[in-house]
Amino acid sequence: MCIHCDYRQLLKDGGVSPTLNRLRVLEIIGSNNFPLPAADIHETLDRSAPINRVTVYRILDLLVEKQIVARIATGGRAAYYGMAPNAQHQAHPHFYCTQCGRMDCLTPETVDIDFHAFENTFPGRIDKVEMRLDGICRNCLKKKT
Amino acid sequence: MCIHCDYRQLLKDGGVSPTLNRLRVLEIIGSNNFPLPAADIHETLDRSAPINRVTVYRILDLLVEKQIVARIATGGRAAYYGMAPNAQHQAHPHFYCTQCGRMDCLTPETVDIDFHAFENTFPGRIDKVEMRLDGICRNCLKKKT
DNA sequence: AGATCAATGCAACTTTATTGCATTTTACAA
DNA sequence: TTGTAAAATGCAATAAAGTTGCATTGATCT
Numbered sequence: 001m002c003i004h005c006d007y008r009q010l011l012k013d014g015g016v017s018p019t020l021n022r023l024r025v026l027e028i029i030g031s032n033n034f035p036l037p038a039a040d041i042h043e044t045l046d047r048s049a050p051i052n053r054v055t056v057y058r059i060l061d062l063l064v065e066k067q068i069v070a071r072i073a074t075g076g077r078a079a080y081y082g083m084a085p086n087a088q089h090q091a092h093p094h095f096y097c098t099q100c101g102r103m104d105c106l107t108p109e110t111v112d113i114d115f116h117a118f119e120n121t122f123p124g125r126i127d128k129v130e131m132r133l134d135g136i137c138r139n140c141l142k143k144k145t
Numbered sequence: 146m147c148i149h150c151d152y153r154q155l156l157k158d159g160g161v162s163p164t165l166n167r168l169r170v171l172e173i174i175g176s177n178n179f180p181l182p183a184a185d186i187h188e189t190l191d192r193s194a195p196i197n198r199v200t201v202y203r204i205l206d207l208l209v210e211k212q213i214v215a216r217i218a219t220g221g222r223a224a225y226y227g228m229a230p231n232a233q234h235q236a237h238p239h240f241y242c243t244q245c246g247r248m249d250c251l252t253p254e255t256v257d258i259d260f261h262a263f264e265n266t267f268p269g270r271i272d273k274v275e276m277r278l279d280g281i282c283r284n285c286l287k288k289k290t
Numbered sequence: 291a292g293a294t295c296a297a298t299g300c301a302a303c304t305t306t307a308t309t310g311c312a313t314t315t316t317a318c319a320a
Numbered sequence: 321t322t323g324t325a326a327a328a329t330g331c332a333a334t335a336a337a338g339t340t341g342c343a344t345t346g347a348t349c350t
Contacts, residue, residue, distance in 0.1 A: 017316090017317095017327080017328090019315095019316090019327090019328065019329090021328080021329075022328095037306090038306080038307080039305090039306080051329085051330095052329065052330050052331075053307095053330095054307090054308080054309095054329080054330070054331080055328080055329055055330070057306090057307065057308075058308095058328085058329085059328095061308095071220065073218035073219060073220055073277070074218060075216065075218055075273075075275075077305065077306065077337080077338075078305080078306060078307090079306090079307090095267075095269065095271075097269070098272070106263075110260055110263045111258050111259060111260040111263065112257060112258065112259040112260075113256050113257065113258055113276075114256060114257040115255055115256040115257075115278075118251075118255045118256065122240075123282075123283040123286075124240065124242065124280050124281055124282040124283045124285075124286060125280045125281040125286060126240075126278050126279070126280040127243070127279050127280040127281070128220075128278070128279040128280065129276070129277075129278050129279075130220075130276070130277045130278075130279065131258075131274070131275070131276045131277075132218070132274075132275045132276075133260075133271050133273070133274050133275075134271075134272050134273040134274075134275065135269050135270045135271040135272040135273065136269055136270040136272070137268075137269040138268040138269045140269075141268075141269060141270060162296080162297090162347095164296090164297065164298090164347095166297080166298075167297095182337090183337080183338080184336090184337080196298085196299095197298065197299050197300075198299095198338095199298080199299070199300080199338090199339080199340090200297080200298055200299070202337090202338065202339075203297085203298085203339095204297095206338095206339095222306080222307075222336065222337065223336080223337060223338090224337085224338090
């Protein structure tokens, strides 16, 4: 997603030691401009240098917990992973193609979300806001014809 | 969700024959004022009169396809089911408690979503917009102390 | 009543993710 | 430098959620 993010620094800031595998996972996520499912991340990494599936899951859990990475739910079964909102990157909605399973990032201005009034009266704690549009992407629309 | 919805009619309008089991599934969903996971729906129905897990899944798939019921993704693993937006019910955001797994409906005015400008320029097809707040609900906050 | 199709049930399987425990690597004090 | 503890990783087994194939039951229409 970004050439401005210092992954090593992001890990340190989150209080996790920057092991090789963590850096690798974070780089894949960060260098991709759309969120990826765990299986894709594992496959990509495993091709360049073997890494266990479970290790990837554990690293993802850790990075999500430290809010370095965001876990994004889809209409489908697998969770997708992208960079968590930070100084460089605003939170933004996603588009999920129910046909090919690809998830794209939309620009933050796509939608105008104003829930601050609500936030102040809500009796629970809000950690995260997720917004997703589901549909059929341009490519899949073309193929359909 | 509603005493105004005629479930039998909703099924007919969607072009599916109103079998007993379909009515039962739809009534559970409709009479609940928050979305439920498939397992809960099955458990509840199965207690009053035995029904197969797979039958419930199949009915849910059918109702979602016919847009009578909405499948709502959570931060967790299971999908939740609620009434699809219709004449009686506007689309609305949900709040998902990451602690107890309960999902609540929020009022449609909670957030101000304006994506019509975007919709007109987007090259794909948008079928659905889903918005979800994750956090800890009031009850779980209390328990924590 | 017989034929036909839709709906349901049951068992096996798939996908995605998690757990427990063994092994390896790293950090760091002695 | 070596020993030791803690952290990280790997591997196998298991779990949760959902799906598929095929048999059976039930509904519908002559």
